[in-house]
Amino acid sequence: MSSFQQSARSRKPRVIRPEVPDHGTITALRAVPRDQDSRGIIIGRKRVAMLLESDIADLGLRPELELTPELAEAIACNHEFRLAWRSAMLRLSRKARSTREIQDGLRRRRHHANVIERVIARLEHAGLLNDEEYATSAAASLARQRPASTRYLESKLRQRGIEPATAAKAAKEAAGDPLEAAVKLARQAMRSLRSCDPQTRHRRLWGRLARRGFEAEVINMAIREVEGDSEP
Missing domain, CATH: 1.10.10 (Arc Repressor Mutant, subunit A)
Structure with a gap:
């Protein structure tokens, strides 16, 4: 041993x-x-x-x-x-943490349910735990790091335990106009794809935007715009 x-x-x-x-x-x-x-x-x-x-x-x-x-x-x-x-x-x-993240952390440490409830209540009363404020801040931070769709941001917030309605509202506010966000992301991606042939570049751009939750129509419009920018 x-x-x-x-x-x-x-x-x-x-x-x-x-x-x-x-x-x-x-x-x-x-x-x-x-x-x-x-x-x-x-x-x-x-x-x-x-x-x-x-x-x-x-x-x-x-x-x-x-x-x-x-x-x-x-x-x-x-x-x-x-x-x-x-x-x-x-x-x-x-x-910053969501309510569920704090609850999950305390459960992992094997605290009793009534104690966890009391901790959450005291944190909320002290203004140290507010899921609406947390969701707004987290969604804005994710969108600043890399543009994303409302659907993508909402999914990330729900993974952190934010209630669906709260997540949807915060995600919508942070994402902004979907086409603008998709174009911004596509332009960022183009920097590393300029050496690729057109077909490969198009495929990889499409994949990157799709992984950030953008709809097919928005992806196609964004790619057309950035590919038009690169034309002589």
Whole structure:
């Protein structure tokens, strides 16, 4: 067995919802190094969970508070929420995401459905997650990178979990006039196809425009225009 396999087998599974005692009292709420908005929940001499300060306040946690089964469950659930919230915020700090992308990321980390729903609700309330704004921005970015049809952009947005109506609206706005977009793309493609014979160039132009979702009629009109530009 390789050292990597041995390491993988010996690695402890990640605990997202800890076992919190349902009796006794809270000993202390201890600051967490490098995480100023969280506190460790100390019972006896052991830190059993870590919660956001806002959730500690909502639960009314304090030293010497008596534990109950209901409170223990709430502490465990909020410990998991903190992990899920941190994970979602980290992903959003790297780049904008759709709601489904955040949900899928949290599911892969095996978070419970009720925790995922709560994270999404808090992100939306904070204005950090808005699928309409995301769709508009993502469609515009895709169109800037390389001209494409409304159908192509809509497909890309739906792959990211955007609702059909929202995707269609954003794609239409970003794509603009289909013939203008197709001509622009064809002219870009012509730069690498000038050395090809006319038949090969026509075939490759057609394929490139088709892959970006343009209709046959639009493709033919765009190719005629750019081929006319290249005529002496």
